[in-house]
Amino acid sequence: KQEVTQIPAALSVPEGENLVLNCSFTDSAIYNLQWFRQDPGKGLTSLLLIQSSQREQTSGRLNASLDKSSGRSTLYIAASQPGDSATYLCAVRGATSGTYKYIFGTGTRLKVLA
């Protein structure tokens, strides 16, 4: 059974810092991994999708890496800003036959202080 863990659960940093959020998963048989951002009381906003054959994806100040064999992904945020404050969720879609769902971690709550 796939389990997704995100560490740390919460993080508070001063503006301008570079930071790394971690995601680990127990079953390396995945199709892809997606990072999302969620603001309080809102839906999820897609940040980056990494297919199982890829090692990393970049979008602006965000870079996500994937090491499928070790069951890990990291989301790197460069030059953090107060507007980056949100909960960041990772989700994996398994490659087991007959399953299509994304399994989510519990998220990392990020606060960037001005």
Added chain:
Amino acid sequence: DTGVSQDPRHKITKRGQNVTFRCDPISEHNRLYWYRQTLGQGPEFLTYFQNEAQLEKSRLLSDRFSAERPKGSFSTLEIQRTEQGDSAMYLCASSGMNTEAFFGQGTRLTVV
């Protein structure tokens, strides 16, 4: 296309009442997902449609829950005889085949 749309955004209902939520996915997406999220937790999978076929259901989806996607376009999620434990955010997402999943803004259900 403005993305995944969910209606209503908020619903307050009395225990024992039935409620129905609607999700309009991105038009070219054939995959549609329903999730439930409670405070401080990640979204939990409820069910998945590929076109009009419901291909996967979570054990969380008790007999009181039913979902449909009659023409492979919009979807509805109905909860019968609501209980206080059903209070949560209900999220809908859509995607193409192995492409990025996009979520709606969710429907927040409060059962009083």
